[in-house]
Amino acid sequence: MALLEGQGLSKRFGGVAALDGVNFAVEQGTIVGLIGPNGAGKTTLFNVVAGMFRPDSGRVLFRGEDVTNLPANTICRMGIARTFQVTRPFLKMTCLENVAVAMINSPRSEHGRDWRRAARTYLDYVELGHLASTEARYLNVVQKKRLEIARALATKPELVMLDEVLGGLNTQEIGRAVEFVKRLRDERKLTICWIEHVMGAIMGAAEKVIVLDQGKHLMEGPPDAVVKDQRVIQAYLGD
Ligand SMILES: Nc1ncnc2c1ncn2[C@@H]1O[C@H](COP(=O)(O)OP(=O)(O)OP(=O)(O)O)[C@@H](O)[C@H]1O
Ligand SMILES: [Mg+2]
Structure with missing residues (x-):
């Protein structure tokens, strides 16, 4: 059983489907990268998991327990923490x-x-x-x-969701930050879900990468498979 699971999560803001039937799983003790172009729905996914936004449909399971629509402070006390992009x-x-x-x-x-x-x-x-x-x-x-x-x-927490924590760092500092995130997993026995545009960082740390595009789960897999995937290259990475 995955530590965190999303099943069919959808969230609209007016005419925009920020999340459109997203399924995902985060295994205990792993670092999972969450990538995708601007506006793909990455931060919205964190907000739905953390109880800041109610999804229009779908559910969030934590340790197999349905936590959808629980208040944010309850979810936090259960063991899910997050950082804010802003x-x-x-x-x-x-x-x-x-x-x-x-x-x-x-x-x-x-x-x-x-x-x-x-x-x-x-x-x-x-x-x-x-x-x-x-x-x-x-x-x-x-x-x-x-x-x-x-x-x-x-x-x-048992699970930490990091939303673009590398902002403002140079290449050398990014390398140190990647080691820091790995230590969070190894020393503090944390499970980590990590949104980042710096592909090199995600490549060096994540066991699995999930790609979102326009609110949809585009693909997922080990980092080396994700960067070679034609759909990911077209939607996000470019040539
Ligand atoms: N509180 C909100 N009110 C209205 N629209 C929102 C809100 N939050 C997000 N959106 C919209 O939902 C879509 C997904 O936004 P989100 O912030 O989740 O993207 P993201 O993948 O985190 O992008 P970025 O890489 O730029 O941080 C965007 O079209 C955004 O404008
Ligand atoms: Mg974001």
């Missing part, structure tokens, strides 16, 4: 406070006398410890993406 920290709170707020959604809450120390460990893990008392509004794009990851980890 980062959303509380701008006037410090990095440490931002993580502490996320910890409230942890099933095993570390709130209490030691919350500062607990929050600090998540900041250290993403190498933001030195900015613990800095307000989030002063962070650059790369630091804000890291804070997103720290906040996601602070909810003690």
Whole structure:
């Protein structure tokens, strides 16, 4: 049984079918890449799984349990965390406070006398410890993406959905970030669903890649098969 499964998920916004009968599965302990052109429905898929949007039809199963239409905070407590493509920290709170707020959604809450120390460990893990008392509004794009990851980890998830966390990084930094995501899987025993346009990153990390195009599941497979697929080349990669 897959850890996360989507069955026939559809979501329309006015005349646009952002998701059109999408089926997918994410196996426990794997990194699954989610790719596709702009507007393909990738972020919408995360929003539906995370309980931010109700699908028009279809269902989401987590550990075999139907979680469709549960409130976002319930889904988070069950073990699904996500980062936002457009980062959303509380701008006037410090990095440490931002993580502490996320910890409230942890099933095993570390709130209490030691919350500062607990929050600090998540900041250290993403190498933001030195900015613990800095307000989030002063962070650059790369630091804000890291804070997103720290906040996601602070909810003690089983599955993390990463939405374009490599923005602003150069080639060398992307290589380090790929190693970081692999460590999340290996050291923290996380299952990861990762949206990214940087194909090299997905190629180097994912066991399976799912391709969306215009709200439809176009194809899926191991990364080397996906990049050679004519449909994917035509819809997304180009020549
Ligand atoms: N809240 C919303 N209201 C209206 N339309 C939306 C909303 N969210 C997404 N859409 C539309 O749904 C479609 C899919 O958008 P989505 O953000 O899921 O694409 P994406 O694959 O994440 O693209 P990108 O790679 O640019 O981030 C687009 O046509 C988008 O304009
Ligand atoms: Mg998106």
